[in-house]
Amino acid sequence: MKGSFSISVQNNTVKYAFSLKRxxxxxxxxxxTGKTTLVDLIREYEQNGTDSGISLSCEKKCRVLEGNDWNSHLSLLKNCIIFIDEGNRFVESKEFASEVKKSDNYFVIVTREGLENLPYSIEEIYGIHTSGKYSDLKQVYHEFYKIYGNFNLENKIQKLITEDSNSGFDFFNSVSQKKYICESAGCKSNIYKKLLESGSENVLAIVDGAAFGSQMNLVSELLEKRKNLSLFVPESFEWIILKSGVVKDVEKILEHPEDFADSTEFFSWEQFFTKLLTEKTKGTYLKYSKQKLNPNYLSDSIKNKILNLDLLAFLQNSVQ
Incomplete structure (x- = not known):
């Protein structure tokens, strides 16, 4: 399934209206805060339709998944938006993650815990905002699309930590020009540990926001305590390259990735941007490989196009 879908559900006391795109x-x-009430409304409408006194508007069918037989129930659901209330521990399992990966459904999961096995975006983590009887979803970590925390751009970076250990690390390590330390965390689950172990130096971590959601609770708490630590969260390194303009004919795709990233093929948008960049550069001098960076990306002309993005201005400051 792909695309953006608006959902409106209400009874005579409360109304929820929001959109989903991943x-x-x-x-x-x-x-x-209304999380369980939302799921209750979906469940009651599913069972009793308009006789429930609830109205639901959505292009796709909305269903609730719960209980010990969740897997057999899920196998019957196709092209739906599935709601899961907190307390259903199966959402933490590898089995559930495996089913989501191959599913053509969208999933809305109510949980206070980070779900390590699911690669969800920090942009798709919401709290419920209520005004009178009307409720919508409010992004929790939207501010992380910029550098988070009180990182002072007048103070140069002393250490940069990348989630990526391959092409992304190769690029940022080269950009550092040995004027600050650049090291790889190896994977997203090591970012918190790397930040925790850092001292008083100014440290910036760069992570793939498209799949970093499960780590945000811990990392955001640490950033609040340690003002010398900061986080930069683009969708992915491949997204940065695509956004820079060095690859042509991708503007419409980047504007609305939800219309192109089919959930049955891509577990997260990080995978989608990787495939898009790989396909768009195949057979060219910019042929992209995630495992090892093509040296042409480090040529002055290409590197400067990437670094000229406003979102990478902080790196320019640190190497001048």
């Missing part, structure tokens, strides 16, 4: 959406927040 295969995994997380709703979090404290008790009594």
């Amino acid at each position: 295969n995994i959406t997380i709703i979090q927040g404290d008790s009594a």
Whole structure:
């Protein structure tokens, strides 16, 4: 399934209206914020339709998944938006992640915990915002699309940590020109440990926002405590390259990736951007490989196009 879908569900006391554009959406927040009420409305409408006194508007069927027989129930659901309330521990399992990966459904999961086995975007983590009887979804980590925290751009980076250990690390390590330390965390689950172990130096971590959602609770708490630490969260390294303009005919795709990234093929948009860049550069001097960076990306002309993006201005400051 691909595309963006608007959902409106209401009874005589409350109304929820929001849109989904990726295969995994997380709703979090404290008790009594309306998370369970939303799922209850979907469930009751599914069981009783308009006789429930609930109205639901959505292009796709909305269903609730729960209980010990979740896997057999899920196997019957196709091209749906599936809601899962907190307390269903199966969402933490590798088995559930495996089913989501091959599913043509979208999933809306209510949870306060980070789900390590699911690669969900920090952009799709929401709390519920209520005004009167009307409720919508409010992004929790939207500010992370910029450098998070109180990182002072007048103070140069002393250490840069990349989630990527392959092409992304090769690029940022070259950009550093040995004026600051650049090291790889190896994977997203090591970012917190690397930041925690850092000292008083100014440290910036660069991660793939398209799949970093499960780590955000821990990392954001640490960033609040340690003001010398910062986080930069583009969709992915491949997205940075595509966004820079060195690859042509991708503007419309980048504007609305949800219309092109089919959830049955791509577990996360990070995978989608990798395939897009690989396919667009195949047979050219910019042929892209995730395992090892093509040296042509380090030529002055290409490197400067990438670094001239406003979102990478902080790196320019640190190597001048």
